[in-house]
Structures are given as structure tokens and as C-alpha cells.
Amino acid sequence: MSASTVHAVTRVTQRRVFVSEWTKLRSVRSTRYALLAAVVLTIALAAIFSGVIVTHWLHMRPQEKAGFNPLEASLVGLNFAQLALGVLGVLVISAEYSTGMIRASFSAVPKRLPVLWAKAGVFATVTLVLMVPSALVAFFVSQSILSGQHIQIAFSHAGVARAVIGASLYLTVLSVFALGLGAIVRNTAGGIAALAGILFVLPGIMHVLPQSWNDAISPYLPSNAGQQIMSIVREPNTLAPWTGFAVFCGYTVVVMAIAAVLLVRRDT
Amino acid sequence: MIEAHGLTKNYGKKRAVDDLSFAVRPGVVTGFLGPNGSGKSTTMRLILGLDAPNAGDVTVNGKHFREHPAPLHEVGALLEARSVHTGRSAYNHLLALAQTHGIRRRRVDELVEFVGLSEVARKRAGQFSLGMGQRLGIASALLGDPGILLLDEPANGLDPEGIHWIRNLLRDLAQEGRTVFVSSHLMSEMALMADHLIVIGRGRLVADTSVEAFVHGASKKLVRVRTPQATELRELLLGPEVTVTGGERGLLEIAGLSAEQVGTTAAAHGVVLHELTPINASLEEAFMELTRDAVEFQAETTLQELEEEEVVA
Numbered sequence: 001m002s003a004s005t006v007h008a009v010t011r012v013t014q015r016r017v018f019v020s021e022w023t024k025l026r027s028v029r030s031t032r033y034a035l036l037a038a039v040v041l042t043i044a045l046a047a048i049f050s051g052v053i054v055t056h057w058l059h060m061r062p063q064e065k066a067g068f069n070p071l072e073a074s075l076v077g078l079n080f081a082q083l084a085l086g087v088l089g090v091l092v093i094s095a096e097y098s099t100g101m102i103r104a105s106f107s108a109v110p111k112r113l114p115v116l117w118a119k120a121g122v123f124a125t126v127t128l129v130l131m132v133p134s135a136l137v138a139f140f141v142s143q144s145i146l147s148g149q150h151i152q153i154a155f156s157h158a159g160v161a162r163a164v165i166g167a168s169l170y171l172t173v174l175s176v177f178a179l180g181l182g183a184i185v186r187n188t189a190g191g192i193a194a195l196a197g198i199l200f201v202l203p204g205i206m207h208v209l210p211q212s213w214n215d216a217i218s219p220y221l222p223s224n225a226g227q228q229i230m231s232i233v234r235e236p237n238t239l240a241p242w243t244g245f246a247v248f249c250g251y252t253v254v255v256m257a258i259a260a261v262l263l264v265r266r267d268t
Numbered sequence: 269m270i271e272a273h274g275l276t277k278n279y280g281k282k283r284a285v286d287d288l289s290f291a292v293r294p295g296v297v298t299g300f301l302g303p304n305g306s307g308k309s310t311t312m313r314l315i316l317g318l319d320a321p322n323a324g325d326v327t328v329n330g331k332h333f334r335e336h337p338a339p340l341h342e343v344g345a346l347l348e349a350r351s352v353h354t355g356r357s358a359y360n361h362l363l364a365l366a367q368t369h370g371i372r373r374r375r376v377d378e379l380v381e382f383v384g385l386s387e388v389a390r391k392r393a394g395q396f397s398l399g400m401g402q403r404l405g406i407a408s409a410l411l412g413d414p415g416i417l418l419l420d421e422p423a424n425g426l427d428p429e430g431i432h433w434i435r436n437l438l439r440d441l442a443q444e445g446r447t448v449f450v451s452s453h454l455m456s457e458m459a460l461m462a463d464h465l466i467v468i469g470r471g472r473l474v475a476d477t478s479v480e481a482f483v484h485g486a487s488k489k490l491v492r493v494r495t496p497q498a499t500e501l502r503e504l505l506l507g508p509e510v511t512v513t514g515g516e517r518g519l520l521e522i523a524g525l526s527a528e529q530v531g532t533t534a535a536a537h538g539v540v541l542h543e544l545t546p547i548n549a550s551l552e553e554a555f556m557e558l559t560r561d562a563v564e565f566q567a568e569t570t571l572q573e574l575e576e577e578e579v580v581a
Contacts, residue, residue: 010370011337020367027360028353095353103318104351104361104408107343108368110317110334267319 014114021118025092025126034088035126038081038171039134045077046138050145057149070153071163074142075230078135078167082174085127086199089178090191092119097186102268112263116183120176120256127175131168139164159232162241166229170245173226173252174199180255184262199223219244222251269294269447270315270416274324277310277471284310286471287324292449294415297442299462299479300451303559307471308451309348312420316345328416340369340412346405348420348451354394358385358404361393366411379407398425406434416447423457435461455555459483469559491522491530494543501539505530518542 010016025031050073057065093116096102109115139155146152155161181198182191203221206214215237218224226248228234229241239247270292277285285307292298302308313319315326317333328336328343336342352361362376380389383403388396393404402425409417419438423431438461442448452458458465458479465482467475475482495501498518505512510524522530527546534541 010341012339012368013370016370017368020364023360023364023367024353024356027357027364028355030355095355099353099355100347100349100351101353101356101361102351103313103316103347103349104365106318107316107345107347107351108340108365110336110339268313 012109017109017114017118021122025122030091034084037084039130041080042077042134043138046074046142049073049076050142054145054148070146070151071232074139075167077138082171085171085175086178086195087192089175090182090195092123092179093182094188094191098188106268113260116260116263120179123179124172124176128172131171135164135168163230163232170226170229173249177252177255180259183259222248270328272326275314275321275326276323277314278322284471288473290466290476292447294447295442295445296463297438297448297461298464299458300449300466301458302468304453306469309420312418338369341414343416343418344409344414345418346409346422350401352393355392357390358393359389362408365408369412371411379410383407399430402426417441419450421451455552474558490547491527492545492547493520494518495539495541497539504533504537
């Protein structure tokens with residue numbers, strides 16, 4: 001075996017691990033399916049919901065019309081997108097454990113942490129690059145549909161631009177949050193269960209607690225806090241948009257820090 | 269050069285590797301031999317830093333593996349358990365590993381061809397046979413043109429042609445001055461592949477010797493004799509260096525004498541022989557003898573014990 005093609009000895013750098021993780025991400029099917037699902041659901045559901053509203057608008061009762069929020073119709077698909085992106089975030093790392101790929105990854109990058117940072121960086125970048133345009137397209141498509149009944153909201157309306165772009169930011173941070181959970185649990189089913197439990201189940205069961213507890217805790221739950229950035233209507237017992245988003249980012253930093261410590265310490 | 273000092277690893281209460289010290293030198297193929305479950309794969313994971321030892325230390329070229337700036341250039345590894353994402357093509361698997369070190373695509377192309385995977389390189393690795401998976405593992409081990417190769421049971425799943433191929437490959441790599449450390453649980457395989465042997469059982473070092481010395485020291489020669497005068501012959505043959513076993517139905521096994529010596533003694537005393545056979549204990553038997561005490565899972569459960577267990581259950 002000649003060594004002709006390996007000229008200079010080349011070292012591992014964070015940038016190179018980044019390139020490697022990009023190759024890994026784009027070269028498995030689950031990535032394409034999950035990302036396609038996130039984009040299609042974001043746009044298609046906004047259009048469908050808006051269409052349903054427009055066709056029923058004349059038959060809707062006054063209090064229904066009063067409670068209608070045109071921005072929500074545009075961002076409805078993002079609830080599904082967060083599921084697709086969250087599952088993919090877990091898979092990006094848990095699939096390496098289930099297939100044994102992680103041993104190859106850590107044999108090439110035995111310091112390990114560059115792999116975690118690269119995975120998070122690549123996946124967050126891909127999410128952001130895809131979801132900003134998707135959220136914008138969803139907004140303008142659904143608002144043009146709603147304009148059929150003159151119930152649209154303008155992009156220049158106070159808080160709308162922040163909410164639409166913020167929705168993509170929320171999904172980006174959520175991707176990293178999910179990836180961190182996957183790195184901690186190291187198991188696909190367990191990681192997805194943990195993610196669904198924290199994001200979707202926890203907020204729903206808070207009403208079991210005494211009202212005062214519920215009011216004190218609910219605003220700080222990860223999904224409740226993070227999703228404030230997608231809203232232009234401030235409900236009682238919620239955090240301000242950027243405050244909530246900062247709290248969600250804080251959770252994500254904690255999850256990634258735990259993941260990093262465990263990644264270095266644990267046997268593979 | 270791989271150097272282990274007092275390497276110890278526990279999994280829960282179970283001690284997988286126990287105070288293991290050895291050195292693997294460049295320029296020769298070193299076989300790492302031991303029964304299944306004796307700690308070979310654990311030792312390999314400890315060398316790569318995938319698992320951390322509870323005590324002791326192991327270095328490659330004088331440093332811990334993780335301290336090398338270009339790990340793939342130091343050690344290329346084929347681990348026993350598959351280490352490939354089943355949904356990714358062989359080509360992209362190799363490319364992703366190569367990119368961590370800035371190794372060029374040309375090297376990946378070259379290796380795909382070298383291990384004979386050109387036709388299936390774009391297929392998902394999950395569809396690979398065991399043999400194809402081993403070839404992919406060898407390609408990834410060679411990616412960084414490493415000075416040390418660490419191969420855990422590389423012949424597993426390979427057809428005879430593939431085994432022949434890997435045997436020659438390892439020899440060539442060693443001749444280029446590389447350190448080649450290859451594990452197996454089959455002594456016969458090691459005898460053909462390796463120059464030097466490190467033998468372990470139950471995580472402990474059993475032997476660290478050249479294959480030649482191991483074969484010479486381990487293969488004990490026996491002479492089997494069938495005679496109607498077994499008792500008489502036994503008396504005649506017994507001496508300080510000679511042991512005689514058996515005796516049932518006139519069958520004796522004699523250690524410490526050649527067939528010629530036994531035959532001559534018998535003739536001189538008029539003992540009738542019906543059979544006189546020199547027996548060479550096989551390498552495999554020698555290995556089993558050596559590691560018998562160290563084998564963890566022995567099939568010594570008798571039928572009676574099984575029945576008793578059933579009653580208890």
C-alpha cells in the first residue's frame with residue numbers, strides 16, 4: 001500500500017471536524033426526510049389553516065373573529081416543524097451510538113468535544129438557513145390568503161418581524177437543545193422521549209399543581225419560555241419575548257454543558 | 269510502539285483487564301491471542317482511549333492516544349464491533365473520517381479500490397456483508413497512513429481469499445516498519461499471521477513470546493502404544509523424565525520418549541505392540557492447555573447439573 005496520496009501529515013482542527021460533520025449530516029436519509037418535513041409542514045400548514053379561516057370567515061361568530069390572531073395562522077406549522085427538527089437533533093448523535101459509528105468518530109477525534117461542537121454548529125446552521133426563509137414564505141403565503149377577507153397582518157406591524165424571524169431562532173436553539181439531550185441519553189428512543197416529555201408533556205400537566213405554583217413555574221418551562229418570541233400578544237403569566245428566549249437559551253447551554261462533561265468522561 | 273503498564277479495567281464488579289503490561293514493537297506482526305471474553309477488545313478500546321482504565325496506563329508512540337494532533341496518522345483501528353453508520357454509504361463514511369484530518373478525496377478513492385469495494389462504495393453500509401464490512405473497516409484504518417495498526421479479529425467473516433489477502437497485507441505493513449497488533453481467538457490463524465504473540469486469559473497476561481518459541485514450548489509430543497502387555501511395558505518405560513498414562517484396553521500414552529525409543533525398549537524385552545503412533549499435540553490444543561485456567565465460560569456443565577437446575581427452576 002503506497003502512502004503517495006497522504007502527503008503532509010495533517011492535524012485535526014475544529015474547522016475540519018465541522019466539514020466532516022457536514023458530510024455526515026447530508027449523507028444519511030433521515031436528515032433529508034426530517035428537514036423536508038420541517039420545511040413543508042411550516043409552509044403547507046400555514047397555507048391550509050389560512051385557507052380554512054378565509055372560507056369560513058363569514059360564518060364565524062363575532063367572538064371567534066375577535067379572538068383570531070393572523071400571525072398564529074402563519075406560524076402554526078412551526079409546532080410540527082419543531083417535532084421533526086427535535087427528533088433529527090436527537091438522531092444526529094444517538095444514531096452514532098446505536099450504530100457504533102461513535103467509536104470511529106472518537107478514534108479520529110479522540111478529544112471528543114470538537115465532535116459535539118461541530119455537530120451542534122452544523123445542525124444549528126442548517127436549521128437556521130432553512131427555517132428563516134421557510135417562516136418568511138409561510139408568513140407571506142398565509143397573509144396573502146388571509147387578505148382575501150382583509151384580515152391579514154402587515155410584516156411591518158409591531159413585533160411581527162421579530163416573531164417570524166424569532167420563530168426560526170427558537171427552532172434553531174431547539175435543535176441544539178435536542179442534540180444535547182441525545183448526547184446525554186445516547187439512545188434514540190430515550191432521547192426522543194425526553195425531548196417530548198420536556199417540550200410537550202410538561203407544560204400540559206402543570207395545571208395539576210396548585211394555581212400559584214403553576215403560575216410561578218409555567219413561564220419558565222423551556223418550551224413556554226422559548227415560544228414567547230413567536231408571539232405578539234403577551235398573555236398573563238408569560239415572560240417577555242426576548243426574556244423568554246434568553247431563558248430557553250440558558251437551558252440549552254446547561255444541557256450542552258452536561259452533554260460535554262459526560263461526553264468526555266464516559267466510556268464509549 | 270504501544271506500551272501498557274499495569275492496565276486494569278473493571279465493568280461494575282467484573283474485572284475485564286487485570287494488571288496487564290506489554291509492549292508491541294514495530295516491524296513485526298504481533299498477535300493478541302485469547303479466548304472469547306478474555307479482554308482483547310477491552311484492551312484495544314483502552315489503547316484508543318474509548319474507555320478509561322481504572323488503573324495503569326497505555327501509550328502509543330510515547331503519548332496517550334488523545335494527545336496526538338493527528339490521531340489517524342498514529343493509529344488506524346479496526347474494532348471488532350461494527351463502527352459504521354448503517355445508513356451512510358461506505359464512500360461517505362470514509363470521506364467524513366478523512367475530512368477530520370484534511371485528508372484528500374483521492375486517498376479515499378484509492379483505498380476504496382485497494383480494499384476491493386469500488387462497486388459497492390455508494391451503497392449504504394447497512395447492506396454490507398460481514399466480509400465487506402471488514403474491508404471497509406480496514407480501509408478506514410489505513411486512511412491516515414498510520415504507523416500503528418490495531419485490528420480486532422480482522423479475519424472474521426472473510427472468505428479464504430480475503431483471509432489470504434489480509435495475511436499478506438499485515439505482513440507487508442509490518443515489513444514497511446509499522447507496528448501491527450492483531451487480535452484473534454484462533455491460535456491456528458495467529459500461527460500463520462503473527463511473528464510475536466501476546467496471550468491473555470481472563471484479562472491477565474499469560475505469555476509474551478515469539479510464535480516460534482510458543483509453538484516449540486507448547487507442543488508436547490506423545491507416543492501412543494497399544495499392547496496386550498500394558499502393565500509390563502509401563503514398568504519398563506517409567507523414568508524420571510517419562511510419564512505414562514492410560515492402560516485401559518491396552519492403550520498407553522507416553523510423554524518424554526520418542527517412538528523409536530519406545531519401540532526399541534519393547535523389542536528388547538519381547539513386548540508385543542499392536543500400535544505405535546507418534547502424536548503431535550496441535551497448536552490449538554497447546555493454546556487451550558495454556559489458557560484453560562483462564563477461560564471464563566467453560567462448557568463443563570454436566571447433564572446432571574442441568575437437570576438439577578431445571579428442578580430448582
